[in-house]
Amino acid sequence: MIRKSKGSIGLFAVVAFVAALLFPMPVSAEGESYIIATDVTYAPFEFQNEEDEYVGIDIDILEAIAEDQGFEYELRPMNFSAGLQALETNQVDGMIAGMSITPEREEAFDFSEPYFDAGPVVAVQEDNEEIQSYADLEGKTVAVKVGTVGAELAEEINQDYPIEINQFEDSATMYEDVLAGHSDAAIEDYPVMAYAIQQGLALRLSTEPESGSSYGFAVNKEQNPELLEMFNAGLVNIMEDGTYDEIVERYLGESPEAAANNGFFGLLERNFGRLMTGLVRTLILTLVSFAIALLAGTIIGLFSATPSKALNIIADIYVTILRGIPLIVLAFFMYFTVPQLLGIQITAFMAGVITLSLNTTAYVAEQVRGGIAAVEKGQLEAARSLGLPYGVSMRKVVIPQAIKIMIPSLINQFVITLKDTSILSVIGIVELTQTGRIIIARSYQSSSMWIIVGLIYLIIITLLTKLSNLIERRLVKNG
Structure with a gap:
């Protein structure tokens, strides 16, 4: 059980607990257990079926080989280019994603024997x-x-x-x-x-x-040679016993099972559960990240409002840098570059939380600074003239008034953070937007699905806007 400690240490402990409890990410274990990257929007080689199972030619081949060779694995779904980066930075042990063996890729990765010829x-x-x-x-x-x-x-x-x-x-x-x-x-x-x-x-x-394009299973250069050997040995075995041919026929036979197409409401009904799961992930990412950003942003915002030039400079540097870095660049940096530089492993969920928190903190800090600046200077001067110290004057007089001013903009920032979670799909987090992409890869009903996803976002954001207006009216009434 995690006990909450004081300050940011306790807050990050709670974040870690939520991440481990709700979004366990695959981690290499001792022995023969591996993290395998895949692109689950590439039917018929890898996609998610109606039962939320990862299936396809690649997935079934990997499963058959793992069973034949006696090793375990966890799949880490992400888009193709992000998967390549994850493999290159050792965030995953291998990758199977309809990946063509090319001379350029062979310079960076070691490939298995070809398991499928395509062009x-x-x-x-x-x-x-x-x-x-x-x-x-x-x-x-x-x-x-x-x-x-x-x-x-x-x-x-x-x-x-x-x-x-x-x-x-x-x-x-x-x-x-x-x-x-x-x-x-x-x-x-x-x-x-x-x-x-x-x-x-x-x-x-x-x-x-x-002609001439062959798919291969890949590991990072000179990494996990035993995994590559097992894949090759298992591939030979499943080809000899007919398992390989059964897998290919299952997806590329003359009469493959067609995707269900029952229109807008049929699509919604069939996928409502997984869409709600994606929405829950989106909301938890937003809530955890915003809670951290609210604490850190308030501190940095107070730095901006203090008479101390040194603290002003620290706040200005932070806000300038973090507001200037695109969120997708920050996400890639946190998930791929930082672990490589520090020699550590970090889950996609934690990388997403850190990315959103760092970005949102910069905007919250500016909102705090602006809220404090909007309070008449005479309020602070009057408190100081009564003999109250600066800190007490800020805490008892200025900040309560500033909070009333900041509430609408903070709720608006929460909405922005919620929408920004969609960018985190690039590092493998299956939130609401990525859930939509996975469903589209199976159903090929993109127009209807994006309408559904858009409506879900619209409903949540409308409710938050109503909440903002309610809080603002009550503050004005009690003010």
């Missing part, structure tokens, strides 16, 4: 008869997924037939860009694109697949 293919809207070859793409806009062989092919096409390239973090968003008419075509690995079309996506293949 990129161009797809366009199903009624688009204009694009039939690479030459027809000249002057057009092409959507690709960041860091993939498809993105490399687009760059090669661009050298011969100038095109505009739009880059996306996941396949579902890339497809939607084509369907919406923002891009004329998309380039994706053939089995992934073919599976999406089989599921009812209104696209057609306009070129033949390229």
Whole structure:
């Protein structure tokens, strides 16, 4: 049981307890237990099914190999480019995510023997008869997924037939860009694109697949060689006993199971539980981060309001730096760079809490400073003239008035922090927005799902706005 100590130590202990209790993240254990990164928005190789289970060709192959070789693993879902960074910084032990073996990647990672051969293919809207070859793409806009062989092919096409390239973090968003008419075509690995079309996506293949692209399981360079050996040995075994062929047939056979499509309300009904789980994660991330930021921001805000020049400078430096760093950059820095520099491991949840707290603290500090500055100077002077010390004058006279001024802006900052949690999906936190992406990867109903996610945010934010107005009216009435 965690006992709450004084000050920030106790507060961070509570944060750690909440993180461990509600969002346990995989941690390498002694023996044969590993953390494996994957991209769960890449059907049919990895995605989350209706029962919230991670499935797909890659996931089933990994499970079969682990059972064959007798090791345990935990999956850490994140987008593809973040997974590569997690592997490179040893935040995970391995990665399986439809990852093509390329000379460039072999310089940074060690790969298993190829377990699947695929090649990129161009797809366009199903009624688009204009694009039939690479030459027809000249002057057009092409959507690709960041860091993939498809993105490399687009760059090669661009050298011969100038095109505009739009880059996306996941396949579902890339497809939607084509369907919406923002891009004329998309380039994706053939089995992934073919599976999406089989599921009812209104696209057609306009070129033949390229050859020579093979998928491999990856570990960091010269790290976890025993895991790589077990993967290779297990791969041989499941290929020999027919398990491998059964897995591939399950997802790429002639009649794969189509995604259910019952319209807006059917989509909401089928996924309501997991959306609420994502919302709870979003709210807890927000509450924990904002509580820390409120404490730290008040202290730094008071630094700004004191007569001490040294404290003023400290507050100004903090606010300037933290407000100047984009939140996504800060998230990557906390989750990938800091552990590498300090030689420590940090969970995605804790990295997210720290990121949001550091960012929100800077804004809360400015709101505290502004609230104090809005109180008439005569209030402090009158208190001091009565013989009250500076600290007592601030605590008893100025700050109570400043709080009434700050309440609306603080609740507004809480709303902003809540919306900022969506950025943390880049480091593998499955909050509300990432939950929506995972559902889209399975259902290919992006328009309906983003409406649902938007409505959930709208309802929560409207309730918070009403709360802000209620508190403000009561403060004015009692003031």
